[in-house]
Each structure stands twice: as C-alpha cells, then as structure tokens.
Amino acid sequence: MKTIKFLSIRKFTTIMSIVLILASTFSLMSKGLNLGIDFTGGIQIEISFENAPNIENVRSNLGSGGYDDAIVQNSGSSQDLMVRIPPRDGITNKKVGEDVIGMLQASDNSVTLKSSEYISAQVGEELTEQGGLAMIFALIMIMIYIVFRFQWKFSIGAVLALIHDVMITLGIFSFFQLTFDLSVLAAILAVVGYSLNDTIVIYDRIRENFRSMRTAETLNILNSAITQTIKRTIITSSTTLLVLLSLFVFGGSSLEGFSIALIVGVLIGTYSSIFVASTSIFYLDISTTDLIPVKREEVDDGMP
Numbered sequence: 001m002k003t004i005k006f007l008s009i010r011k012f013t014t015i016m017s018i019v020l021i022l023a024s025t026f027s028l029m030s031k032g033l034n035l036g037i038d039f040t041g042g043i044q045i046e047i048s049f050e051n052a053p054n055i056e057n058v059r060s061n062l063g064s065g066g067y068d069d070a071i072v073q074n075s076g077s078s079q080d081l082m083v084r085i086p087p088r089d090g091i092t093n094k095k096v097g098e099d100v101i102g103m104l105q106a107s108d109n110s111v112t113l114k115s116s117e118y119i120s121a122q123v124g125e126e127l128t129e130q131g132g133l134a135m136i137f138a139l140i141m142i143m144i145y146i147v148f149r150f151q152w153k154f155s156i157g158a159v160l161a162l163i164h165d166v167m168i169t170l171g172i173f174s175f176f177q178l179t180f181d182l183s184v185l186a187a188i189l190a191v192v193g194y195s196l197n198d199t200i201v202i203y204d205r206i207r208e209n210f211r212s213m214r215t216a217e218t219l220n221i222l223n224s225a226i227t228q229t230i231k232r233t234i235i236t237s238s239t240t241l242l243v244l245l246s247l248f249v250f251g252g253s254s255l256e257g258f259s260i261a262l263i264v265g266v267l268i269g270t271y272s273s274i275f276v277a278s279t280s281i282f283y284l285d286i287s288t289t290d291l292i293p294v295k296r297e298e299v300d301d302g303m304p
Contacts, residue, residue: 024171
C-alpha cells in the first residue's frame with residue numbers, strides 16, 4: 001500500500017488547530033456557555049396524560065402560553081412527561097405547575113400534575129465543579145496510562161489532542177449558544193474516550209513501525225503508521241456518525257445537544273488523532289531510541 005504523506009500539511013493543520021482553539025477560548029470567555037437548568041437551576045414539573053401525548057404539540061402549547069424556553073421530554077413511559085422551565089422571578093414553582101396544567105388541559109387528553117419542584121442553582125454549581133474535576137482527573141489518568149504503555153512524549157501528544165477536541169467542541173456550543181446540559185457533558189466525556197481510542201490505535205502502529213523500520217526517517221514512519229490505520233479509522237468514524245446522525249434526526253429535541261456534541265466530537269477526534277497527536281510527537285522529536293531500550297555492554301575485566 002502506498003504511503004500517504006499526511007503530515008506534509010502539518011504546518012497548515014497546526015496553524016488551523018491553534019486558530020480554532022484560540023477562537024473557542026475567546027468565545028468561551030466572551031459569550032460563555034448557554035447552561036441548561038441542570039446547571040443554572042429552575043423548575044421541574046412531572047405530568048401524566050391519559051393517553052400518550054404528542055411532545056411537539058405540548059411544546060407548542062407551552063410556547064404559546066409564554067413558556068417557549070421549556071424543555072419537554074418523556075419520563076418513564078409514553079404517558080408521562082417531564083417539563084423543565086428556567087427560573088421565573090416572582091413566580092413560585094407551584095404557580096408554574098398550575099399554569100402548565102391549565103395550558104395542557106384545553107385538549108381532550110386529560111392531564112394531571114404529579115410533582116412540581118424547584119432545582120437550586122447551588123446544585124448546578126456543584127455539577128459544574130464536579131464535571132470539571134471529572135475532566136481533569138480523566139486527562140491525568142490518561143496521561144499516566146500512556147506513559148506506562150508507550151512513552152512520555154506519546155502521553156503529551158495524546159493529552160494535547162484531547163484538550164484540542166474538548167476545547168473546540170465547547171467553543172462550538174459557546175459560539176452558537178447551544179444549550180449545555182448534563183447530557184452534553186456526558187457526550188464530551190464520551191468523546192474523550194473515543195478520541196483516545198483512535199489515538200492509541202495509531203500510536204500502537206507507530207511503535208511497531210519504529211521497531212521494524214529502524215533505518216527510516218521519523219516522518220516516513222509516522223506517515224506509514226497513519227496510512228496503515230486509515231481504513232480502520234474511516235470505517236469506525238463513518239459507522240459511528242451514521243448512528244449519531246440517526247439519533248440527531250429521530251431522537252427529538254431532548255437528545256439534540258447530546259447528538260450534536262458527539263457528532264462534532266467524532267469529527268474533531270478523528271482529525272486530532274491524525275493531525276494533532278501524531279504531529280505533536282514529531283515536534284517532540286520522537287525517535288527509535290525512545291522506544292527501543294539501549295542494551296548495556298558488559299565489559300570483560302578478566303575476573304572469573
């Protein structure tokens with residue numbers, strides 16, 4: 001198989017990645033994330049219908065009544081719905097629950113209020129802190145794992161690729177002000193695992209090639225490793241994207257943010273495995289001596 005010179009455009013991809021990360025950072029600092037009520041707090045209402053309702057009609061009815069920012073999703077069964085509404089100044093959660101029931105009782109499908117409770121913003125702050133700590137802990141453990149399995153230069157490349165993926169995904173959510181809730185946070189953590197798996201496959205082949213192509217130049221070894229794994233990368237990414245696109249199209253608005261985060265993450269993760277992780281270890285001057293231990297020569301001093 002002819003070796004494709006992927007890293008011949010490394011300068012362009014490096015500049016592009018830096019620009020995207022800087023743009024993401026600027027958007028996060030200026031606009032911030034459009035946090036959902038999982039993080040900001042709000043009112044959570046559980047309602048039950050006699051017959052399975054049309055969720056889009058429920059959203060439309062709530063929107064016409066002034067609750068166009070309500071999040072509606074199934075809860076347990078097709079007859080039960082959970083409605084989440086951002087906090088309203090001067091209105092109690094009981095009043096909001098009564099308003100919601102009043103709007104939805106206009107139809108022939110009778111509805112009852114099961115519960116109405118206020119989610120404190122303090123809970124959201126704790127979730128934000130714990131989510132950030134989870135991300136940092138994951139990156140540290142990944143770095144330690146790569147050091148033991150490969151070599152410290154590989155660990156730096158892998159972590160840089162993961163930071164690259166997370167920052168750009170967050171930047172897209174910030175720039176377009178897409179709702180960032182717990183499902184999106186879970187998707188980003190899943191992206192970390194997906195991207196790492198892709199990176200390790202390439203790193204494993206790079207290590208093998210360094211041992212079998214000892215006289216070749218580093219750039220040729222890296223290009224050869226990426227070429228040998230590119231079919232696997234394309235097939236894995238394509239099948240994953242097919243599932244995620246189906247989830248985005250048919251999953252409804254409750255899974256929209258989750259599917260968008262995964263779609264963006266898979267695309268960016270595939271790119272970073274090739275052009276960030278591999279380019280990073282090239283810039284760190286990876287060589288055969290880093291992967292093959294030097295044998296110590298025994299000196300014969302004539303002693304028995």
